[in-house]
Amino acid sequence: MDEILRAEGISRIFEDGGLLGPKRIVRAVDDVSFSVYKGEVFVLAGESGSGKSTLANLILNPAEADSGKVFFGGRAVDGASDLKKVRMSCQMVHQDPYDSVNPGMKVADIVAEPLEIHGEGDKSYRKKRVLEALSEVRLEPPAEIAAKHPHMLSGGQRQRVALARALALKPGIIIADEPVSMLDVSIRAEMLELMSGLRKSHGITFLYITHDLATARHFGDRIAVMYSGKIVEEGPVDTVLLRPAHPYTQALIDAISEPDPGNLHREKIIRINDPPNDLRGGCSFRSRCPYAIDRCAEEPELEDAGGGRRVACFARLE
Numbered sequence: 001m002d003e004i005l006r007a008e009g010i011s012r013i014f015e016d017g018g019l020l021g022p023k024r025i026v027r028a029v030d031d032v033s034f035s036v037y038k039g040e041v042f043v044l045a046g047e048s049g050s051g052k053s054t055l056a057n058l059i060l061n062p063a064e065a066d067s068g069k070v071f072f073g074g075r076a077v078d079g080a081s082d083l084k085k086v087r088m089s090c091q092m093v094h095q096d097p098y099d100s101v102n103p104g105m106k107v108a109d110i111v112a113e114p115l116e117i118h119g120e121g122d123k124s125y126r127k128k129r130v131l132e133a134l135s136e137v138r139l140e141p142p143a144e145i146a147a148k149h150p151h152m153l154s155g156g157q158r159q160r161v162a163l164a165r166a167l168a169l170k171p172g173i174i175i176a177d178e179p180v181s182m183l184d185v186s187i188r189a190e191m192l193e194l195m196s197g198l199r200k201s202h203g204i205t206f207l208y209i210t211h212d213l214a215t216a217r218h219f220g221d222r223i224a225v226m227y228s229g230k231i232v233e234e235g236p237v238d239t240v241l242l243r244p245a246h247p248y249t250q251a252l253i254d255a256i257s258e259p260d261p262g263n264l265h266r267e268k269i270i271r272i273n274d275p276p277n278d279l280r281g282g283c284s285f286r287s288r289c290p291y292a293i294d295r296c297a298e299e300p301e302l303e304d305a306g307g308g309r310r311v312a313c314f315a316r317l318e
């Protein structure tokens with residue numbers, strides 16, 4: 001399989017607090033490496049605060065990383081001209097359809113904006129491409145929708161406008177950061193089906209960021225589970241979500257599912273809402289982990305566990 005995107009050792013540290021309380025170092029993204037292959041849906045999953053959005057932003061702005069490199073199509077992104085190419089071939093769809101769409105602009109201008117920013121085609125090409133992109137996200141009739149303002153559309157339609165805008169430049173990869181979490185449950189599946197269709201018809205690769213394992217399973221091929229700035233488990237979606245090897249993945253699954261009498265690990269419920277203790281060094285999940293052993297005071301590496309899976313844990317569940 002062709003690799004389209006690779007992150008290698010990406011880290012980003014923030015300093016938090018300081019005015020009234022003590023300064024706190026937040027390792028928002030901590031030495032993260034992963035590859036995304038052409039045509040797949042790669043999911044980044046984890047609780048709020050695990051570092052997913054920071055990582056997505058670093059992919060588009062590698063210069064803001066404290067360390068690490070981003071590769072597109074095997075080439076390291078280095079310098080302004082590389083960055084321009086990346087910004088054309090990698091587009092982002094954000095969580096909030098109300099936020100990501102400028103209410104003062106007409107749909108036609110919103111979708112055309114990336115074409116204008118990158119100087120793509122003349123006026124007539126842009127007009128044609130806007131109508132095409134609106135059709136691609138099934139906003140029909142496109143000419144009628146193009147003339148509207150966002151407030152005249154439903155939440156689902158607005159998120160489709162955001163997707164059409166991302167498609168305008170015919171990108172190879174779309175980073176979709178919680179694209180359905182603000183939508184009504186009834187229209188989430190529609191939006192995911194639409195993205196699945198685009199992947200098949202246009203060969204678009206997706207990096208899908210979510211805290212929602214149900215949509216991850218529905219839409220994803222492979223998943224990386226993040227905890228506290230690190231990938232703790234990665235592999236095919238069905239393998240990771242049906243037979244989790246990392247106790248944190250198990251905890252995330254337990255948080256959304258009914259107790260399963262067949263689940264060997266059911267007595268060891270981990271309350272994922274417990275705040276992590278700031279234990280120094282070692283596995284950052286160990287203070288919450290019922291399986292923790294002495295060795296967890298060392299930092300576990302993300303190691304090959306067979307079957308396309310990588311796990312960072314000394315006390316794996318299988």
Ligand SMILES: Nc1ncnc2c1ncn2[C@@H]1O[C@H](COP(=O)(O)OP(=O)(O)OP(=O)(O)O)[C@@H](O)[C@H]1O
Nearest residue numbers: 014015016026028047048049050051052053054055
């Ligand atoms: N600009 C910033 N300054 C200080 N801390 C930050 C900044 N941006 C993010 N953080 C911290 O980095 C950590 C990771 O945040 P991030 O938003 O990437 O997580 P997330 O998994 O995307 O969560 P969510 O789903 O809530 O957006 C959090 O502890 C957050 O508070």
